[in-house]
Every structure is written in structure tokens, then in C-alpha cells.
Amino acid sequence: MSDIATMTDANLAFVQRAPIAPMRPPLTEAGAIGWLRKNLFSSLFNVVLTLLCALLVVWIVPPMVKFLIVDAVWDGATRIDCLPSPQRPEVGACWAFVIERLGFFTYGFYPFEERWRVDLFFALLAVGIVWLAWLNAPARGLAAINFFVVVPILSYILLLGWPAIGLPRVETTQWGGVLVTIVVAWVGIVVSLPLGILLALGRRSRLPAVRLFSVIFIEFVRGVPLITVLFMASVMLPLFVPDTWSPDKLLRALVGVALFASAYMAEVVRAGLQAMPKGQYEAAMAVGLSYWQMMRLIILPQALKITIPNIVNSYVALFKDTTLVFIVGIFDFLRAIEAARIDPQWATPVTSTTGYAFAAIFYFICCYAMSRYARYVEARLAAGDRR
Amino acid sequence: MEQATHSGLKPAPLNTAVAVEMIGVHKWYGDFHVLRDINLHVTKGERIVICGPSGSGKSTLIRCINRLEEHQQGRIVVDGVELTNDVKKIDEIRRDVGMVFQHFNLFPHLTVLENLTLAPIWVRKQPRKAAEEIAMHYLQRVKIPEQAAKFPGQLSGGQQQRVAIARALCMNPKIMLFDEPTSALDPEMVKEVLDTMVELAKDGMTMLVVTHEMGFARQVANRVVFMDEGQIVEMAAPEEFFASPKHERTKLFLSQILR
Ligand SMILES: Nc1ncnc2c1ncn2[C@@H]1O[C@H](COP(=O)(O)OP(=O)(O)OP(=O)(O)O)[C@@H](O)[C@H]1O
Ligand SMILES: [Mg+2]
Secondary structure (H helix, E strand, O other), X not given: OHHHHHHHHHHHOOOOOOOOOOOOOOOOOOHHHHHHHHHOOOOHHHHHHHHHHHHHHHHHHHHHHHHHHHOOEOOOOOHHHHOOOOOOOOOOOEHHHHHHHHHHXXXXXXXXXXXXXXXXXXXXXXXXXXXXXXXXXXXXXHHHHHHHHHHHHHHHHHHHOEHHHOEOOOOHHHOOEHHHHHHHHHHHHHHHHHHHHHHHHHXXXXXXXXXXXXXXXHHHHHOOOHHHHHHHHHHHHHHHOOHXXXXXXXXXXXXXXXXXXXXXXXXXXXXXXXXXXXXHHHHHHHOOOOHHHHHHHHHHHHHHHHHHHHHHHHHHHHHHHHHHHHHHOOOEHHHHHHHHHOOHHHOOOOHHHHHHHHHHHHHHHHHHHHHHHHHHHHHHHHHHOOO | XXXXXXXXXXXXXXXXXXXXXXXXXXXXXXXXXXXXXXXXXXXOOOEEEEEOOOOXXXXXHHHHHOOOOOOOEEEEEEOOEEOOOOXXXXXXXXXXXXXXXXXXXXXXXXXXXXXXXXXXXXXXXXXXXXXXXXXXXXXXXXOOHHHOOOOHHHOOHHHHHHHHHHHHHOOOOOEEEEEOOOOOOOHHHHHHHHHHHHHHHHOOOEEEEEOOOHHHHHHHOOEEEEEEOOEEEEEEOHHHHHHOOOOHHHHHHHHHHOO
């Protein structure tokens, strides 16, 4: 008892006499040394890890730099320039080959004098993407319409041609390279989001028939590899469509990729829908919005916003998956490299390595840009989360 | 209409003075009988306060009135329209019944003004200009016109709840439902929301309010309904309800809540 009494007197009553001035943090926490110690050498395990990583970097980076840059051949017109010679015993990447074949890698067999149409398509697409992806851009609603409606229609006319307005037709069999890779990825992206949203809504629908269809579609497509879907699309689609209408090979692959991506997108969107609080649905219903108004105005804008990082991640996956279309005979970017690297005209010991290195750099830049974007959106959302 | 049976075979005469009519309403969640034989008759302009212990079915009851919950037996007639599975009727009723939730449920991705004009524009098809004017009018009434351009997350709880009330009022409802509008608020904000509701009551709004604010009930209610275990246990004018509760459970509840 007396303990408690003394404690009360001594400790619990307190009045501050003088304010405490701010002090600098201890040295271990701040500055470069502090940072190093905290992040790299905080424990024995961390020290080992740090050293191992450093070794790995030393082991990989110098040879890579040597091959890709130091020993690389930048200019040259024929394979001779990329062959080892007395003056140049060690030959690195043969960029001369890539530069010479750049047109082929980009356009495939697209007629030379019509290539400006592809360039225009790339430009349209780039503007569309930047406008849509830039969160502070003006008129973002318009940007979405542009990206999902206007650009597809213009591109279709531009790439395939419309003789009536003086654009000669270019069959899809002549398309190739980056053009095809971008077209496949982009159609997958443009179709999979709306279709994925519909499937996600369908899966949560009150109507059993709609729900059943959505579940079967999603689970079936997710249950098989993309190659299977592609084979099915290229073999089975002609069975459903009349012969006269005979869908071309690229279209079949596009359908396959789009359906495949939609099934995955549906699950991504569903996760976002599930994260929405029930109160939002109730408030929307209570003010009298119809189901579609509620979804369009209240639920989807919020659900998609928090889902953007995941959506972009599935786009990254989709972009890489497009390389599989070459199995059903589509001449995509990787296939173009494949064709060029075995071309005897450029047969050198380093041609294949260079070609693959170029492909790796191309895919890496595209995918890395997309995941950086996802990070940026995530950071923005975290900062804007004041609710 | 008292003779109407549970199954509701006889249509009730559509009395224009009746705002809400619940006749023999039952509801189950699975096997759990949440609402048991609810009979409630609310005339226009009447203010009803519903109270009762947690889990007694108060929220469920008022959410049945705008079909956020579906009842399985009995009849509910709101402003002359009977609630059935007919989606048109449900929409019609929801347009005329405003609701305020415990957790405000404002739309966080829209500004305050957009929260207020959304339903008038999309549901009532009002021109944007007109809808914004009406919205500003109601923001003035709930005394926060200066917050119109902010997002809900930037407001205090009390301000958010007043926006929620204004949002409901913008649809020009005939009936307002409140589900514990002050119980998620810090004590110092309760008064501003209650004041807004008192103002509303003075204007003659038909109100059904689930609340434990007994001061509000005394001041505003025409009738207090006490619920327990899914049933209406007692229903009386506030003076009588607080001064001389009849039922044992009411007495127990009041002794716990009024201390
Ligand atoms: N969706 C649901 N599914 C199953 N049971 C539910 C559901 N919603 C509510 N209940 C149950 O129904 C009962 C009544 O719930 P209700 O929310 O109407 O109570 P309340 O009187 O509003 O309580 P509170 O004061 O806690 O809000 C509770 O026992 C609750 O657990
Ligand atoms: Mg409740």
C-alpha cells in the first residue's frame, strides 16, 4: 500500500519545467556510414549476402559491358565486319547487323513505301498511351475513349489499308516484327480490360446463367496454357466461322490472346471489386442508381483505381506471352530475329548472341517501363489515400 | 388495413396520408429469424425513433423499407407503392426515400458537390446546372457550403455526415431513414449532426431514425419504438415511453442507457 502511495507522489504527477530542444540523431542512424551499416552490414548474414552480391556483380557486369559495348561492332555493312580478324581478335556484339536489319525487325515484310503508315500507327499509339498513363493529363476521360476506341479504329484503317481513301491494302501476312508484337499485345490489352470487367461482374452476378458462364469461361481458359488456347483459336475458330469469311491467321491468334488475357484480367478486376466496402454499394443503391450506373459511376472507378498496379502487372505478363504466337506461324519480333540470325548473309559467331541480346533489351525496356509505371501509380495512390 | 393477414392477400387501401406501412413483416437470414411480425404504420410528417439493444434488428428493419434488405413475408408499402420484386417499383421507392448511414458511405472518389449532384443528374435526369444549384442550397442548409470542392476524406466525421444528409436531401425525398447517424462520430461532433436533423424535423420531413440519442428522441420523436430480438416490444409517445415504460425489457434497456 505504501508503495503505491509513494509511486503516485514520485512518478505520476508531473509538470514540465523546461521544453526539450530537438537533437541530432545518433551517428549510427544518419549519414553515409550509418546508411551502410544499417542496410548492408547490420548482421553477419547481411555481410555475407552483401559480399556475395558484390561478387556476382563483378563476375557478370564487366564481361557484359565488354561484349555489348567495348568490343562491339557499331558500323559495318556486311558480315565481314563482324568476323574476328588480326586487328580485332575479339569481336563483341555485332550491332551493325541489328542496325542493318532494324527495318526488318520493326516492320517485317510490310511494303517499304507503306512503312510510314506503321510509323504513324506507333506515333498514335504512343500519344494515346502517354495521355492515358499520365495521371495529371487534361481530359482523362477523353484519353480513355481515345485509347480504347479512336486509336483502334484509326489503326485498323491505317495498317490494313482502305483503298477507297487511297491506302492500298496490306495483308496481315506481310506484317511482322515489332509491329506484330505491338499489335498482338495491344489488342490483348484493349480487349482484355473491358472483357475482363464484364467477366468479373458476371462472376459476381445474381443471375445463375451469367455467373455459370463466367465461371466456366474464366476457369477453363485459366486452366490451360496460352499455347493450347492459341492452337485452339487457330484450328477451331475456322470451324465456327463460314469459309467465305475465313478469318486470317493473325486475327485467329489475336482472338486467342485476347480471350486468354481476359480470363486473367477478370480475376484481377474481381479482386478489386471484392476490396470495395459494402457501404459503397448500399449508398449507391440507396440514392436510386441502377446496377449499371452504380458500377460505372461508383464501384468500377474506385475498384479499378486500386487495381491499376495489378492490371499493369498482367499487361507485363501478356506482353511477354505474345512471343508464343510464333508457334501458330505469326511473324512477331522474336520470330523476325530468329529468321535474321540464321540468314547466311550475316553468318558470324556473334550474330545469334547479338540478336538475342537485342530482343532481351527490347523486352526488358518495355516491361520495365510498365512496371515502373505501376510503381508510380502505386506511390501516387498511397500519397492520395487521405480517406 | 389492420385486418390484413401476414401473407398480405388483401391489398391495403392506398391512403395518401401514409408514408410507410409494414404489415406482418418477417425476415430471416438463413435460419435466423431477424424480424418477427413487424407491424408499423408511419403517417406523413411523423418522426419515429427506433431503439433497442445491439442485434435486435433495427438496421434490418429500416433497410427493408428501401429494399437494401428483402423481407420474406408480410407487406411493406412505401408512399403508396408496395415493395415487391418489381425492379421498377424498387427504383421508384429508392428515389423517394433518402438514407443516412452510420459510416456516412460518401463516395470518396468524388468531391462533395459531385456526391450531391450524382443521383439528381443520373437518376432524376436534372441538368447539371440545376443540380448544382440545388446541391449548394442543401450544403448551405447543413452549414458547409465552403466545403463543396473538397473530397470527403478531407472533412471531419461530423461534416461528412452532414454531407451525407445533404446528399439524400438533394433527391428531394419524401421519407428519410437514418441508421445510427451519430454513433460513429466523436462526441464533439454529435451535436452538429443532431442539430441538422432537428432542423429537418421542423420542416416536416417524415423520418425513421435508429439512434440511442435519447435527448433527440425526447425532443423530436412523435413515437419511440423499442425493439428486441427482432420484435417490436413497445411503442409509445416519448413522454410516456421514458416516464412509464410498460414492458420489463424496455425498463431494463432504459435503465442501462439512461444513467
Ligand atoms: N447479412 C447478414 N447475414 C446474417 N445475419 C445478419 C446479417 N446482417 C445482420 N445479421 C444479424 O441479424 C441481427 C440483426 O442485425 P441488425 O444489424 O439489424 O441489428 P441492429 O439492431 O441494427 O444492431 P446494432 O445496434 O448492432 O446495429 C444480428 O444478430 C445480426 O448478427
Ligand atoms: Mg444497426
